[in-house]
Amino acid sequence: MKPCIVGIGGAGGSMLKPFLQNLDLNLMIHDFAGNDRLTYGDVKGIWLESQTADVEKQKDHYYGNSIKGQYPGYLICHGGVNEDSSTNTFLKNKYGFDLKAQGYDRRAEYLKGLFEIFELDENLKRLCSHEFGGYDNALSDYMWKIGIRPLTIISTGGSTSVKDETVSSAKSKRSKPLPELLRCFLKPRNLNSDQNTKRCDCILFLASLGGGTGTGFINPISSAVRLDEPIFPIFALGMLTEKGEDSPQTSEGQRDLAAVIALYDLLTKESGKGIDGLILMDGQILKERFENYSAMDGMIYEAMKPLLDIRNYPGDEQQDEAQAFRRVLWDRDAKNPMEQEDAIQKRLFPPVLIPCYYTQPDWNGDLKSLVEGALGKKGHVSSLGLDGRLFPCDPEKAERALVFIRGFFELTEIKKAVMDRTGLSEGKIKVYRKLGDSRSEDVLILLRNPYGGEIGAHKDKGTLEWRFHDIIAESIEYIEKNEMNILSYHSYKPLTKEYMWKYFYQSGGIKDQLYKSLKYLESGRKPFFCRELRIFGESAKLSQAEEQIMVSTNLEEQITCISRREAERLLMEKGIIH
Amino acid sequence: MSPPRYEILLLIAMLIVLILGIISHVGYWIRINSHISKTAGIDVGKQDLRKALHMHHGSNFNTIYITSWSLLLVAFIYLYFMTPQIFSGLNYFSIPNIASGSFGLAALGAAVILIPGSLAALFIPRACSYYTVTRRMKRMSLLAPVLLIISIFCSINLGSIYPTIDSLYWNLGFVTLILALVILLAPFIMGFAEEMRM
Structure with missing residues (x-):
């Protein structure tokens, strides 16, 4: 597996740094590798950011401008949108959203709403397509086609856009490649390689789930990728922010709500529409083990090394290929009856x-x-x-x-x-x-999915149910106590406020769904997020039959779990196991 | 029988270091092969093992490594075979046509790089690609060409002042040469030491 690692937002950019560190010598006077730097597992990557100021104030200038062909590079999410963009003016006037917003103030619903409009508003679609040369979405398509796609094998197999070529030609001009013969001599790994071996066969997003840029962009970019390649493996590594207030003084409730909205969206996109798996880390655990963010980022990198290592055991070479790994992730147990399995397959969540x-x-x-x-x-x-x-x-x-x-x-x-x-x-x-x-x-x-199957597990500190129960309960409390704050965001137009109110407070909205999720967690039901919710569009509905299937599957798991624990208890009592 | 010259003893010491490197490489292969054969669950051929162990170290490191090995051979030849001081019958000065030419030294160096140097450049980086070379070790390898250039300059000076003999320059040339050799063999020796610890 050779992922294209995409760090999104401030935290994503910091987490990405160690992955892209050059393991080769720095000769200062000349770089024989050009832009083809040596990284662990041969990974490539890009940093996506919405705040131009954050990019400019990088102390170490680690990331260069990817549009200028610099590597490792950053890409400003709204870099393709001009100040006088007609699409942006339409958006601002009708909905109060701004494509060139510098950050999203820990409001996951802002980006969620913004991207939904692009899927639903026909006038906006036409305007965007006309202004951005066929792009359906001025942000996600730009990030995918200009930033990420050129680093993946898709760019060598399918059609390459004019802009892709511009970027790659800019890169090649800057890197001043060696004569091919000398290059092959110095780099034996390229002797038998084609373009594909240098590019990535999957995407791994790195983001903090705190409600900013990172939280909001994973789903829209995944959707853009899916339009190009429905089965391209996409994974995400999300970092749940620590408890208490964080450095920009955002309350825990607000961050928890943002995280819950993000997790809810990521985990209720059916197979083939969103990501293929969400790797979750808890910032609170890392904070207890490490003093600073830089050490935490280092730890994340170290922890992912066994996955990225390309030196497979002899005989085990092909198994960690990205597509094979994706299939393993989606693989379901065959023990369920055929009819149940078919129904679940249709609604398979990552x-x-x-x-x-x-x-x-x-x-x-x-x-x-x-x-x-x-x-x-x-x-x-x-x-x-x-x-x-x-x-x-x-x-x-x-x-x-x-x-x-x-x-x-x-x-x-x-x-x-x-x-x-x-x-x-x-x-x-x-x-x-x-x-x-x-x-x-x-x-x-x-x-x-190490959870479910046990009633009351949310009370046991240290279980996944306990952690999720905690953040969902905090989020509900925040929704209930902060209606004004949520709905009266300065730029929202009345139309947007109305939809936001429905999304948060109407029966069947996110608050109701989160209450249900709490109950599911308390009863040990799996999954605890069951229905895709939209702000502007129509939310997915769960049929009665499907509800029944989920409950029956869950009952079976509960019985298995209880039996196993009871058997273990008896064996321990008799001293057979310790 | 007269005792061997001091320089010959040092040459033997240098050869011992080189042999130690070769033994480490062979030992590393034997240990790795044994670990993998025990645990892989299948018969692993030499070719498969090579493929599995292969690791990229980067174009910059490879460039420095190849350059250093080539310079090492040049520095060794210059130190031992420039003047008749050590091997009176076999030295650069015994080929007057080249030794008296304006580019004689350069020709000698080029010949060394072209024949044994190119062979070393072909095989040694490949052998090194089976080892883990840490970034620290890579940074250390930057010292090797510097040390070797110092050694070469010492030898050139000795050649220029001959028949006067300056043991300080010779000793400095030797110390820098053997230090560079140890740095270049470090990945092999360290790799074997790590394997032995298991």
Whole structure:
């Protein structure tokens, strides 16, 4: 897997930095690699930002302007929109949205609404298409086609737009490539490569879920990608912001609401319409382990290394190819009856993946200690920040485990260690072995949907249900107490205010849905976000039959979980297991 | 029988360092092969293993590494074979046609780079690509060409002042040469040491 890592917003840009650090020598006088810098896992990336000021005040000037061919580069989301844009004027006058807004004031609903209008308002669509040469959306299409697409294999396979070519020619002029013969000699990896091997086969978004640029852009860009390539693998790594007030003095309730809206939207886009998986990390856990954001960013990079490592174990070469990984993520259990499965397939929502990471020196510790370091010891549910779980969860509730491990280990032993800790069957554990670097061994375990199946789990500190229950409850409280603040955002026009009111406060709106989600979490139901909601368009409806299917599937899971726990309790009582 | 010259003893020491590098490389392969054979669950051929272990170190590092190995050979030849001081029968001065030419030294250097240097450049970076080279180690490798240029300048000076002998210059030339050799072999030695620790 070779992802194009897209950092969105201020936090996304900081998280992206270590991924794009040049591992090659810096010769100061000349760069033989040109723009083709050496990164871990050969990843490429771009930083998308809406605040021009944030880009300009970078102290280290790490990112250059990608439009000028500089790499690693940033792209201003509204860079393609002129000050006197007729599309923007129409938007401002009718809805009160501004395409050139410098940040979004922690309001996830702002960008959500803005992008929905582009899908629904025919006049706006026509205007945009006319002004932006066929673009359906002045922001997301621009970011995808100018910023991200040229870095992916799609750009070599399909039609390349005129603007793509402009950017790539600007890049080639700047990089002053070596004569081809010398270049091949210095870079043996390019001897047998075509364009595709240099480009990325999937997208990984990095963003904080605090309600700003990062939170709002993942879905719209995913939609733009899906128009080009419906099955192109797209993953997102979202960082839930820490508890308490943050540095720009945004209240926890406001950030939680933004995070919940973002998570709700990401997790209710059906397969083929949005992302393929959401990797969730909890800023609170990282904050407890690290003192500053830079150390936290470093940790995120280290934790993702086993996934990015391209040195696969001999014999395991093809399995971590992006499309194969995507298929594994969507794979469902075949135990359900055919009819149920068909119905669920139609409404398949992307899974939540909880990363658990641990590293140890290769001369110290064994496989058991490595897996326990990542997942915590058996029975330790609430060990926030004390083990490798980067988001609160109970590994025993996971549907599947995807194990990325670096070091010399036998496949069966890895599976056994993970089975012992999670209780998963062998078929539900997928192992990706990498050779690593001989100095240490580490493991990244992605647990798929490690929640549900237990009534009252939201009361146990350290479970995923507990964390989600907390932020959803905070969000509801914020919605109820801040109607004026939510609806009277300075630029909103009456039409927008009306739709916003319906979205937040009308029966069936987000507040109602969040109350339902709380109940689902309390009863152990999975998933707890069930219905796509829109501000301007018509929200998705869940039929009675589908509701029934979800409940029956859930009952089956609950019974399995209760039986397993009861059996474990009895075995422990008799001293058979400890 | 007279005791071997001091310079010959140092040459033997340098060869020992080189052999240590080769032993480390072979040992690393044996250890890695054994680890993978035990755990892979399939028969792993040499070619598959090479492919699996291959790692990119970057064009800049490769350039410096190839240049350094080529310079190492030039520095070694200049230090030991420039004047008749060490090998009286086999040295640069025994080929008067080249030694008296304006570009004689450059021709000698070019010959060394072209024949053994190009072979080293072909095989050694490839061998190095099977090892983890940390950024710190890469930055250290920048010292190698600097040290080797110092060594070459010392040898050129010794050639210019011959028959006068200046042991300070020779010693400085040798120390910089062996230091550069250790830096260039560091990825192999460190890689093997890490494997041994497991």
